[in-house]
Amino acid sequence: MATQIRDTQFGHLVRFLSRNKLFPFPDEVDSSLWKTSLPGHTGPPLKSPTEQANDTQGVVVQDSDADQTIIDDRNFYVVDWYGPDDPEVLSLFGFNLDSLSFKLTPDSIYVPGTPSIMQDFGVSEIVATLGLSLFTLGYGLGPMLWSPMSEIPQLGRSPLYFWTFLAFILLQLPTGFAVNMPMFLVFRVLTGFLGSPPLATGGATIVDMYDPATAGYGICILSSFGVLGPVFGPIIGGFAAPAKGWRWTIWIFTWLCALVLILLFFLLPETSAANILYRRAKRLRKITSDARFRSQSEIDASRYTLRDHLLVLGRAFTLTFSxxxxxxxxxxxxxxxxxxxxxxxxxxxxxxxxxxxxxxxxxxxxxxxxxxxxxxxxxxxxxxxxxxxxxxxxxxxxxxxxxxxxxxxxxxxxxxxxxxxxxxxxxxxxxxxxxxxxxxxxxxxxxxxxxxxxxxxxxxxxxxxxxxxxxxxxxxxxxxxxxxxxxxxxxxxxxxxxx
Incomplete structure (x- = not known):
C-alpha cells in the first residue's frame, strides 16, 4: 500500500512531515540500487566531481539542490528505470484512480437555474445565459496553458490536477455567494479556466500508463464521461433549482467535487515518466553527493533557452494554427x-x-x-x-x-x-x-x-x-x-x- 500512495499528494505531505522517513523511495532504502541500471553512460570512465568541474568543454546545468555544475555530455549517469520490476513503474500501472473522468460539469447543471438567476439579479435571459457561455469559454482556453505545462518534467501532471482542482472548488464559494451579475460572470470564467486540466491532459495521463493501442480504451471512456457528466447535470439541477434556487446547483456540485478532491489527494499518483525520473535524479544526487546523476529531460533542458521554454508553453496555439x-x-x-x-x-x-x-x-x-x-x-x-x-x-x-x-x-x-x-x-x-x-x-x-x-x-x-x-x-x-x-x-x- 505504501508503494501505491507514496507518490500521491498525501504521500508527499507525509514524506515532508516525516523528513522522508515514512514512505521512502526504493533508492532511499538501498542507495546502491542505481547501479542495476546505467543505460545512459557512454564514453570514457567517469571523472570525479573535482575533475569534472575543471572540464572546460562541458555544458552548464543549473540544479536547485546544488551550485552550477559543469557536465561533459559524455560524462554523466542518465537516470533511468531500474528494470521491469521497478516499484515506481509497477505502482504507475497497478493503481490509478481515474477520477479525471468525473465530469458533472457546472455548465450543464447551470441550465435549470437560469430562471432563478434572472429573478435574483434582475437580468434578461440572454444575460443569464452568459454564465454558461463564459464558463465554456474559460473551459476552452484553459487547456491551451495547462496541457503544455503538464509536459514540463519539473512540474508533472499530478500537482497540476490537484492544485487547479482545489482552486476550482474554492472559487465556487464567491461564485455561489455572488451579489451581482458581473461578479458572478467573472468567477464563472475563472472556474472554467481552472477546471479544465482533466479535459486538457486526461488523455495524456492515460497514455502515460498504457501502450498506445491499449490507451484507446481509456481515452474512449474518458471522452464518453465528457458527455455523460453534462447529461446528469440537468437531472440534478432540474430538481434542485426550483426547490432551492440557482445557488444550490453550485453547492451540490461543490460538495461532489470536494469528494473527488479527497480521492485525488489520497489515490492519484504521478504518471509522467519524465517527472518521476527527474525527481529520482535529484534524490540520487542528494544520496550520493554526485552531481553526475541527471535525467534525460535535464540534459535536454540544459540546451534550451528561455525562448525555447516559452515556445513550449505556446505550443498549443502554434500547433492549432500551423x-x-x-x-x-x-x-x-x-x-x-x-x-x-x-x-x-x-x-x-x-x-x-x-x-x-x-x-x-x-x-x-x-x-x-x-x-x-x-x-x-x-x-x-x-x-x-x-x-x-x-x-x-x-x-x-x-x-x-x-x-x-x-x-x-x-x-x-x-x-x-x-x-x-x-x-x-x-x-x-x-x-x-x-x-x-x-x-x-x-x-x-x-x-x-x-x-x-x-x-x-x-x-x-x-x-x-x-x-x-x-x-x-x-x-x-x-x-x-x-x-x-x-x-x-x-x-x-x-x-x-x-x-
Missing part, C-alpha cells in the same frame, strides 16, 4: 461542444413548453443521451479491440486506420439534429425526440476520441436544422483525413515521417 490536421480536429471538437451546449438550451423549450414537463422531469429527458452512450461506447470499444489493436504493431499501420468509426459519427450528428428538431411537436409523442437525441452520442463518442433565443426566433425544427446543416458541412472532414491524412501529416515539420 497544423491543418490539428486545426480541423479542433474545429470539429468546437462544433461538437458548441452544438452540445447550444442544443441543451432547446430541451426546456421542447419538454417544458411543448410537452408540459415539470422542471425536474425536463432533466430526465436527457437520459436518452445516456442510453445512446450505453449502446455506442461498448460497440466502439469492440472496434478498438478488433479493428485497431491487431493492426497497431504491424508495419503497415497508419494513424488514419482509426478513422472509419468517425464516418458513422459524422453522418449521425446531423441525423440526430434533424430527427430531434422535426419530431418535437405536440402531435408527436415525446419519446420520438428523446430517441433522436440518443443518436447524438454516436457522433460524440466517435468524433472525440447564443443560446435559447436561437430556438425561440427560428423555432425548434428550423433551429435544429441550422445546427444540422452546419454538421452536414463537416461530414467530409473524416473522409478527407482518411484518404489524404498521410500526405497532410507529412507536410508538417513536427510530424513523424516513418508512418
Amino acid at each position: 497544423e491543418p490536421i490539428v486545426f480541423f480536429m479542433d474545429l470539429y471538437s468546437a462544433l461538437l461542444y458548441g452544438v452540445l451546449f447550444l442544443w441543451f438550451e432547446s430541451f426546456p423549450l421542447v419538454f417544458g413548453d411543448i410537452y408540459g414537463f415539470s422542471t425536474g422531469a425536463q432533466g430526465l429527458a436527457f437520459l436518452g443521451i445516456f442510453i445512446g452512450a450505453l449502446v455506442t461506447v461498448p460497440l466502439y470499444l469492440l472496434w478498438i479491440k478488433h479493428g485497431v489493436v491487431p493492426r497497431f504493431t504491424k508495419p503497415s499501420f497508419k494513424p488514419e486506420m482509426v478513422l472509419p468509426p468517425t464516418f458513422v459519427g459524422a453522418v449521425s450528428l446531423p441525423i440526430c439534429l434533424f430527427w430531434y428538431g422535426w419530431t418535437a411537436r405536440e402531435s408527436v409523442h415525446w419519446i420520438l425526440p428523446i430517441i433522436g437525441s440518443s443518436i447524438f452520442t454516436v457522433g460524440v463518442v466517435t468524433l472525440f476520441n447564443t443560446a435559447r433565443e436561437l430556438f425561440r426566433q427560428l423555432g425548434i425544427g428550423p433551429g435544429n436544422s441550422l445546427l444540422g446543416g452546419i454538421a452536414v458541412c463537416f461530414i467530409p472532414i473524416p473522409f478527407v483525413f482518411y484518404k489524404y491524412g498521410d500526405k497532410i501529416r507529412h507536410m508538417s515539420k513536427n510530424a513523424r515521417h516513418d508512418i
Whole structure:
C-alpha cells in the first residue's frame, strides 16, 4: 500500500512531515540500487566531481539542490528505470484512480437555474445565459496553458490536477455567494479556466500508463464521461433549482467535487515518466553527493533557452494554427461542444413548453443521451479491440486506420439534429425526440476520441436544422483525413515521417 500512495499528494505531505522517513523511495532504502541500471553512460570512465568541474568543454546545468555544475555530455549517469520490476513503474500501472473522468460539469447543471438567476439579479435571459457561455469559454482556453505545462518534467501532471482542482472548488464559494451579475460572470470564467486540466491532459495521463493501442480504451471512456457528466447535470439541477434556487446547483456540485478532491489527494499518483525520473535524479544526487546523476529531460533542458521554454508553453496555439490536421480536429471538437451546449438550451423549450414537463422531469429527458452512450461506447470499444489493436504493431499501420468509426459519427450528428428538431411537436409523442437525441452520442463518442433565443426566433425544427446543416458541412472532414491524412501529416515539420 505504501508503494501505491507514496507518490500521491498525501504521500508527499507525509514524506515532508516525516523528513522522508515514512514512505521512502526504493533508492532511499538501498542507495546502491542505481547501479542495476546505467543505460545512459557512454564514453570514457567517469571523472570525479573535482575533475569534472575543471572540464572546460562541458555544458552548464543549473540544479536547485546544488551550485552550477559543469557536465561533459559524455560524462554523466542518465537516470533511468531500474528494470521491469521497478516499484515506481509497477505502482504507475497497478493503481490509478481515474477520477479525471468525473465530469458533472457546472455548465450543464447551470441550465435549470437560469430562471432563478434572472429573478435574483434582475437580468434578461440572454444575460443569464452568459454564465454558461463564459464558463465554456474559460473551459476552452484553459487547456491551451495547462496541457503544455503538464509536459514540463519539473512540474508533472499530478500537482497540476490537484492544485487547479482545489482552486476550482474554492472559487465556487464567491461564485455561489455572488451579489451581482458581473461578479458572478467573472468567477464563472475563472472556474472554467481552472477546471479544465482533466479535459486538457486526461488523455495524456492515460497514455502515460498504457501502450498506445491499449490507451484507446481509456481515452474512449474518458471522452464518453465528457458527455455523460453534462447529461446528469440537468437531472440534478432540474430538481434542485426550483426547490432551492440557482445557488444550490453550485453547492451540490461543490460538495461532489470536494469528494473527488479527497480521492485525488489520497489515490492519484504521478504518471509522467519524465517527472518521476527527474525527481529520482535529484534524490540520487542528494544520496550520493554526485552531481553526475541527471535525467534525460535535464540534459535536454540544459540546451534550451528561455525562448525555447516559452515556445513550449505556446505550443498549443502554434500547433492549432500551423497544423491543418490539428486545426480541423479542433474545429470539429468546437462544433461538437458548441452544438452540445447550444442544443441543451432547446430541451426546456421542447419538454417544458411543448410537452408540459415539470422542471425536474425536463432533466430526465436527457437520459436518452445516456442510453445512446450505453449502446455506442461498448460497440466502439469492440472496434478498438478488433479493428485497431491487431493492426497497431504491424508495419503497415497508419494513424488514419482509426478513422472509419468517425464516418458513422459524422453522418449521425446531423441525423440526430434533424430527427430531434422535426419530431418535437405536440402531435408527436415525446419519446420520438428523446430517441433522436440518443443518436447524438454516436457522433460524440466517435468524433472525440447564443443560446435559447436561437430556438425561440427560428423555432425548434428550423433551429435544429441550422445546427444540422452546419454538421452536414463537416461530414467530409473524416473522409478527407482518411484518404489524404498521410500526405497532410507529412507536410508538417513536427510530424513523424516513418508512418
